Amino acid sequence: MHIPGAVARTFGLSIQAVGMGVATLAILVNRRAFHVRAAVVGSMAGIVGFLVGLYGFGDSGLVFWPSEVPVAWVKATFSIVLATTSVMMVRQLRTSEPMPVPLDWNRRLDACLIAVAGAGGLLASMTGTGANIVIFLFLVLVADVNPKVALPTVVIVMAMISVAGTALLGIVDGHLFVGVVGDRVVSVGGFVTDLPADRNDLLALWLAAVPVVVWGAPLGSWVASKVRESHLVGFVALLAGAEVVTTFVLVRELRTDPALLSYLVVGLAVLPTGLIFLRHRRHRVFQPVAA
Numbered sequence: 001m002h003i004p005g006a007v008a009r010t011f012g013l014s015i016q017a018v019g020m021g022v023a024t025l026a027i028l029v030n031r032r033a034f035h036v037r038a039a040v041v042g043s044m045a046g047i048v049g050f051l052v053g054l055y056g057f058g059d060s061g062l063v064f065w066p067s068e069v070p071v072a073w074v075k076a077t078f079s080i081v082l083a084t085t086s087v088m089m090v091r092q093l094r095t096s097e098p099m100p101v102p103l104d105w106n107r108r109l110d111a112c113l114i115a116v117a118g119a120g121g122l123l124a125s126m127t128g129t130g131a132n133i134v135i136f137l138f139l140v141l142v143a144d145v146n147p148k149v150a151l152p153t154v155v156i157v158m159a160m161i162s163v164a165g166t167a168l169l170g171i172v173d174g175h176l177f178v179g180v181v182g183d184r185v186v187s188v189g190g191f192v193t194d195l196p197a198d199r200n201d202l203l204a205l206w207l208a209a210v211p212v213v214v215w216g217a218p219l220g221s222w223v224a225s226k227v228r229e230s231h232l233v234g235f236v237a238l239l240a241g242a243e244v245v246t247t248f249v250l251v252r253e254l255r256t257d258p259a260l261l262s263y264l265v266v267g268l269a270v271l272p273t274g275l276i277f278l279r280h281r282r283h284r285v286f287q288p289v290a291a
Contacts, residue, residue: 003199005074005126006066010175012128013165014206019213020159026218027152032225034152035145038135041110042117042153043160046131049121050161054168058125063191064202065173067126072253072260074126079247080267081123081133086240087272088141089233108286109143117157124161132158136236141279142286147232151224155217170202178203 003011027034058065067074116138120131132154139150170176174189178201185195188202197204224232248254254261278285 001199003205004064004066005071006064007175007200007202007205009067009126009128010064010165010169011202011205011209013124013162014170014176014202015209015213016129016158016162016217017166018210019217020155020162022214023217023221024156024159026221027155030222032152032221033149034156035139035149037105037110038113038139038143038145039153039156041113042131042135042157045114045117046121046124046135046157046161047164049118049131050125050165051121052118053122053125054165057122060173063188063193063195064175064200065169069126072251072257073263075247075251076254076260076264076267077123078127078130079244080264080271081130082240083244083268084271084275085133085137086237086244088137088275089237089240091276092141092233104286105143106286112142112286113138121161124158124165128165129158131161133240137275141275142282144282147229148225151232152221155221176203176206180204 026032053067054065057067057069059068113135116134117131120134123130123134135157136147136150136154139145139153140147145153174191177187177189178185179187180197180201183197185193185197185200187193188195188200193200227235254264
């Protein structure tokens with residue numbers, strides 16, 4: 001839709017604050033199972049990572065607080081994460097492993113979760129999402145958490161990060177306080193601007209999306225609790241794969257910047273390989289409970 005990356009980032013956070021916030025309430029009211037420790041630790045680490053990304057790699061002196069990391073590199077990073085999700089979920093479906101020995105949740109797992117959630121929060125500061133994806137991968141593939149428990153857990157984590165991000169960017173920095181004259185955005189949070197309203201009127205975009213996410217997010221959460229685990233994992237893999245394909249088609253820089261293309265190709269090879277390596281050695285690394 002040719003919406004600037006910084007606008008899309010705050011838009012994603014603001015609709016998730018509503019949609020995933022309502023989904024979180026539904027999870028709590030319906031007493032759906034989720035990993036309490038991972039939700040609490042992941043939320044705190046994710047918010048810290050978000051703040052590090054925003055203040056460390058963002059330019060608060062420009063309207064909408066954009067990231068200083070080129071948007072094409074952000075898109076490539078996001079695609080690497082999603083491609084890894086797709087590959088690992090498909091592999092999970094096709095691998096008939098015996099029931100894993102449950103891991104004893106300990107400080108090593110806490111430390112790994114903090115690192116993963118912090119990286120996810122950093123990604124969310126640039127894209128508006130991502131922490132839920134990387135934490136889902138960690139919980140399912142490394143910590144052996146059932147996907148039906150991991151999914152509501154990461155919904156809660158992303159809801160907390162989104163609420164914090166919306167409060168900071170949407171309200172404190174004023175991204176939702178948009179002045180529009182005709183078809184132009186003339187002010188954003190105190191900044192005087194002259195931008196096309198169809199791509200930069202964040203308040204209008206948010207108001208248009210809220211009715212959808214208020215119903216869609218809790219409905220999706222409910223459906224996920226009812227479908228078979230294999231169907232849920234397969235659907236996640238399908239969505240992730242579709243995003244990667246569209247990135248190759250739509251991001252022109254991948255066809256003109258050899259360094260960016262090399263980064264994407266290397267990332268697509270290294271991250272899944274690293275996860276597979278860690279999964280096979282997870283019990284040795286994280287000290288399992290004796291069977």
